[in-house]
Amino acid sequence: MNIILIPILLPLLTGLALLLISEKTKYLKELLGIGAAAVSLLAAVNILLVHPAPLHHHWLGTAISFTLIADNLSAFLLLAVSLFSLAISVYSFSMPNKGSAKWFYFNLLMTQGFAAGAALSDNMVAMLFFWEGLLVFLYTFIALSQNTHAAKRTAMKAFLINAVTDLCLLAGVTITGYIAGTMSMSDISANKLTLDYGWSLFAYVLLLIGAVSKAGAFPFHTWIPDAATDSSAPFMAYVPAAIDKLLGIYFLARASVYLFTLNGTMQLVLMSLGAVTILVAVMMAFVQKDYKRLLSYHAVSQTGYMILGIGTLNPVGIAGGLFHMINHATYKSCLFMTAGSVERQAGTGELSKLGGLFRAMPVTGVCFLIAAAAISGIAPLNGFFSKELVYKGTLDTGYTVFFLAAELGSFLTLASFLKLGHSVFFGARPEGMKETKEAPFSMLLPMLTLAGICVAFGFGARFPIEWFIAPSLAGMNIETGLLWGFHADKLYFVSVIVILAAVMNHLFGLSAGGGKPSKSSDHIHYAPVLKETYALAERKVFDLYEQTMDRVVPPVSLALFKVDRFFDWTIDALPGGVASFFGGASRRFHNGSYPLYMALTIAGAAVYILLAGGLK
């Protein structure tokens, strides 16, 4: 058996096996899940190192075969997926708020298996198969994580948003496959498509919708904050923070770099999308009052950087985007894990009720600090380097406005993490949390590992780039030297300014908010214009999903229903009415009157004789 199948089949089979295990068994489920994830990780490492032979299998008829290829990009992605799966499995070992353990691990393993499949698939149909297959587990993951109606509703929202955009992806794949004449991505990349004519542009746009929606970018992101409230921390750490970003950005890069040759217009579209995502989400994140919810908006916001990076279409930007993808998964998972720890230990995620936990939970606090610094782009952590690459790429395109937007996003990111960190780990500890202790080891280990990676990829930024990213972009002739290490650059200067500005803002906010760190964003939250905007956002006016469901779907379906009723009328009431008319006329005519009948007979006979009798 080809080793390439292990990361896919092992989690899937283990997941199915879990379903057979009784809920009552202790630790068996958890251990099985962790074991499968660990073995998968080993296999992934192996795959990255040896690049096993592609696997072909007859699949959908004879025309479309099931092909798995581990090229640099996909092997790298597979490694990331496996790593995060293992981390979350371990982390969830003693995490109570994850719903039924059996179903949690089932969902986790299935997600892992399908994500690995999507990463390894060379055939677009196979990729789509795994990609869309994730939908089911996305739904069950959210729906089963809490036993509330809100969870079900959010699960439905997540499912519908992703399913609709996946359908777009499906259509895009079919058109791409048709114009390329093949479904194999490696074949297409050998002979890339252009956006010259309508169909291919249409195809790319559909693929783009699928990819950015999976990555959780604006305007398809709205389920993520909801999920943050209605589902568990491990889920947030795993799916929206890690797996979805990895797959979405992976396929965006695939499509933009390997499948299509993009043009300037599309570049602008992508970059705008990235910038808008950054700003909109970070503005929302900034004013959040809930630990996970705040993080979830950041998860959206950070996607913007990746899209911006890939949208630059220059090697530096793309490398930055991909690097940011892996970095983001690392620190955002880590952050969600800290959120989970805090929630488990302190019993709440509301910022106003938390405070001063650093002493009680020093390891968690340290992990938080590292990850928060990384996400805020503070040197020398990994986030800094990837963001720098994205900035550089953006500047290279000449669109300074996007650079400024990204920097503004950076500023707000840092500001919001200052608020978050201050609220949770510093300041006065509330009365009820005197007894709070550090999280158990099984939760700390993955956090520490991820924090460690943040640091390692920061100081040793050349290693991930050299090992993973540069090979992934092998065709682009990147001057790898440019991609890592410290270069004397005006960007450092800018970043220092941003950091200073953020700190000042925080201090100003603290004083304005009466010294309460959780209110340190109120001066922006309740600023003129913004206040109204935020109020609207709270009412979900900007939520594409809610608006569509409330404003578009009912009238459209009602109109279609009316059309349906019209056709019903034409086949039911109309012929019935016509028949009734004739039948009624006949009933009135046949009134039993003998002279009428006699006249009819004689007149009929006369006409008959005149017409047929030859009586000219």
Add this chain to the structure above:
Amino acid sequence: MSTFAMEWYLIAIIIFTGFYCMLASRSIVRQLIGLEIVSKAAMLSVISAGALTDNLVYAQALIITMIVIEVVVVAAGLALLVKNFRLHGSADIWKLDSLKG
């Protein structure tokens, strides 16, 4: 105009009279009388046609049969009339309009 045409012209008028009677009359007796008038005219047409083609014997044979039929038909009609009269106390066929729709 030949005699034949004249005969048939008058036959047509008699038939017209008979049908007019059936159309205009309410009384079942007059209906029967109209019917008789029409069948008389029909007999005349047969004998006239027989005479024209020198086939009188054959025509007579037909007419004898027709007379037998006529008697039975009239008897049946009158029987129905009487039965109707016993049932409804009237011989007005226009009042018979209970079957309709």
Add this chain to the structure above:
Amino acid sequence: MTYHNLLFVLAAVFAVWAVMAKKLLTSAIMLASLSAAVSLIFFDFGAPWAGVFELSVCAGLITVLFIGAVSLIRAEEEKHPENRTRFYALPLAVAIFAIAAWFYLPAFFDELATGRQMAAGGGTIGLALWDLRRPDMLGQVLMLAAGVFVIKSVFPRRTENK
């Protein structure tokens, strides 16, 4: 206007009279007169057998039947006499029909007459009935049987009800 045609006209007049007569009894008698005229026409055509049958059966038997029926319903008929306006219109209608038909019916009948096929003629009425029209005799038998059963059926013998 020959004697022959006059008989036809007479028949037509009797027919109109039979329709227009105020009393049903008059109508029945006029019908008998019509039958008599018809039988005269038969004789005139040289069809004595038909004439005899017509005179005896139609002018005789049928008239008796009619008079019987009329006398049965006469009381009711006199109580509710028919609206006679329609019958007064008959001569007018006949006249209109006659004038309208005059223009093309005779021509049409002439055309019919030209298409005639002469028959051999001859033979006796008995032979004609027995040899040529034997199935008709069967039909007559059936008809008579039917007539009997019709009367039996319409006027059943009631024993239980009384």
Add this chain to the structure above:
Amino acid sequence: MDKGLLAYLLIPLLSAVIIPFAAKNRPKLADILANVTLLAGLANLAWLALRPSIIRGEFADIPGDGLSLLLVAAIYLVAFCVTFFSAWFLDEHLPNRQAYYSLILVSVAAMCGVVTTTDFFTLYVFIEVLAVTSFALITTDESSGGIEGALKYFFLTFPASALIIVGIAVMMMSLGGLSFESLRIFMAADAPAGTVTFAAALMMLGFLIKAGVAPFHAWTPDAYQGAYAPVSAYLAGIVTKISGVYAIIKLATLLRFFDGRAQAVSEMVMFLGMFSIALGALAALKQTNFKRMLAFSSISQVGYIVLAAGLGTPLAIMGAVFHLLNHATFKTVLFLNSASVEKSAGTTDMDKLGGLEHSMPWTSWTSIVALLSTAGVPPLSGFWSKLLIILALWESGLKTYAVLALLFSIVTLAYFMMMQKKVFFGKKTAAAESSPEVSAPLLAPVVLMSALIVALGLLFPYFYTYVKMVAERIIL
């Protein structure tokens, strides 16, 4: 006249004459005598039909044109079903019981005369006999409706007799004879046919009136609705079909409509046929009386036969003959069902009925079989005959007629579905509770006929061969 079939005419006549004497004081004997007579005829026919060559589908030794024999069989079958049904249906104290059976037997004899005769005047004579017996049969139960129906039937169909006589006069004059054969020979020759066509047109008009083809249909619903229940079945099933429709088919074949010698008549007949189909079907839609609806349905179905006869091609004649036969089966079933309903529920007003299938399953199911056959739902017999008619129309290029004829099947189905909904198919109602299934002897003829409908449909190739033979013999 076909002498081989004379016995089928004479024996019922004999029996009819005997019945009043033999059954004078024993009314039940009338039932037995009538049934035995008809059954004997049927047995004889069966004995004829069960010869190996016939079973193999070789009809070479069928006497005459084959149509007479077929129709004699149909007449006997329907008449037997009706008498058998009547034997259990008739009121114990019905005063004219003997006359009733005698009349049926006389009309059977007359119908045999109609289908075996080879002469127009004889045809007329037998048709008159048939008419006279029908008037009396309709009034059997002495109800007011019966009298009304009979009187309307009597007077509204009378113009037909006069027209037929005038037609006979013209034909005698222009053809020199009245036999079918002479007309056939004349039409096959190339002589100018104006006067003969006029004669035929007059006779055709008479037959159209007798057949109840629209616009001469006015008497049909009244007569069928008013008639004594089993008599409705008898009239609709066979009597008017023989007295009118058979004559139309016969005349159509003799006039050789298919080679266009009498095109004006042919077109007129087809038009009237189509008109009947439409009028009957549409009028039936809103009926509330079971029997009246069936009567309109009958008009509509007769329209199909007349349409095909008016076309007159061999295929059309095959369709017409086959449909005539089918009409006899399914309309008998439906009318006998209506009689059962009347006996059981006491009314035929559909608005007062409902859900009868729960208490009268046999009646309900046989009515379904019959209605599906009427509406031309395969594989029942009605489908094949309609198909032949429509194929014939299409083949002759009359596509509009073909499409219309086909689409009026849906109207047929619609009113029958309405009838099913109102009478049989539905929740158990008070009416259903109080109307038990009729006794087995009343069901037997209906079930027999239903079986025949299915059999005629499934054995279509066999009957096709027969009907084809008939069409070939009567046209060529």
Add this chain to the structure above:
Amino acid sequence: MDLPVKMLILAVAVPVLGAFLIPIAARVSTTARNAFAVLLGLFTFLAAASLFSTVLGGQTASWGLSFPRGFDLILHADLLSVFMASVSAFVSMIILIYSVDYISHYENQTEYYLMVVLFLGSMMGLVFSANLMWMYVFWEMTGFASWRLVGFFRSDRDVAKANKTILVTVFGALCMLIGIIIVYFDYGTLDLRMLHGQAISYAAAAFILVGILSKSATLPFSTWLPDAGVAPSTVTSLLHAAVLVKIGVYAYARIFGVTFAAPDAFSNAVLYIAGASALVSAGAALIDTDIKRIIAYSTISQLAFIFLGLASGNKTAFIGAILYILMHSVAKGGLFLCAGIIEQNAHTKDINKMGGLFSSMPVTGVAFALCSLSVMGIPPFGGFFSKFLVFSGAAQNGNLTVLLMFLAGAVMTLLYLVRLFYKIFLGEPAGHNNPKEGSFTMVASVMALALIGLALGALIYYPSAYAELLTNSLGVNLQ
């Protein structure tokens, strides 16, 4: 006569004739009747499935009964007919098993079994007929059986809907008969094997299409199908999902897919009709509140996708359509049977009166969810592949409008199914007392269908290879 031919005849004759023996079996005992009916279903399925070995070996089996004027009854087993027969017979068999419990609460059970088996037999006859006239004959027989079955509950409303059903479908069938007659006079034969590859006139194609559209409930004849939802769930399932509406689709595949070369403009018109149908009925499904009506609208909408596949005119789409028939039969059958369990135990069909049923009927809920996912076309369920291939073929057809219509249709499919599932199983309970789970056989039947949907996704190679073989060896005028 060799074995495949015998099996072919038996596959048609046993259910058709056996159906009429059911009343006799009912005289023996209820159990005997039920067992007999199920056995008939099982036998039919086995007989049809046994023909796979013949057709996969590149052979066909034919049997003819001579009828006059070229209306011969020809039974012909080829790749398409065996596929269709097996799918229908399989789902019918499941339905019969399910019925044993489901229908035991109601009256008229004997008639029910008779009609279901007769329906099955007619369907077998229909798919195996290689003569258009006999196709029509069996077509009408199915219509008759469905009439009795839709009116099963006998209330005025039921019977009115039953009448509507039969009138609409028979109207269509009559139009189809006109088309058949045109074909008959154009070519002098109705033997589909001889007509293979011929061109067909627009008039004939249009008339036949009316029949197909009415039977498979596509605009403008669609609404009889939701109205027929008054029937027992097994019937709606049988009628809607597995068999009746597939008749139209099968006829389309048989007549325009593998027999005649349909004109391009005609196929395009079909695409637009199907697109409109998909949208309109999906919209209606979002408005309606009756569980069975919603699923019926969903059926209409999904059938449009099959038509999209069949009419796109290329092999990919055709393969997709064939797979779609399979997947949709299984999944939609499951949905209707779930609806049956819910309806029977919750005593309502109004989804607003349900809510939160998942806790009390989890197995049904899971089966419902799995079947819904298959209908939505979510992997790893079989529905994904069929939807993908159909879209793929539509893309190859190059008609953007049609593609967008169907994309919108697919989106709305997601919406109404999720809405349905949410309203029934999740949502706030609305005044019901937690109805119980269905009986074992009923639940097992729905679960079996759901799992089969899953298995078909996992083992997609076999059905897709079969569909491809079918398309390659039989398809006419496909790119």
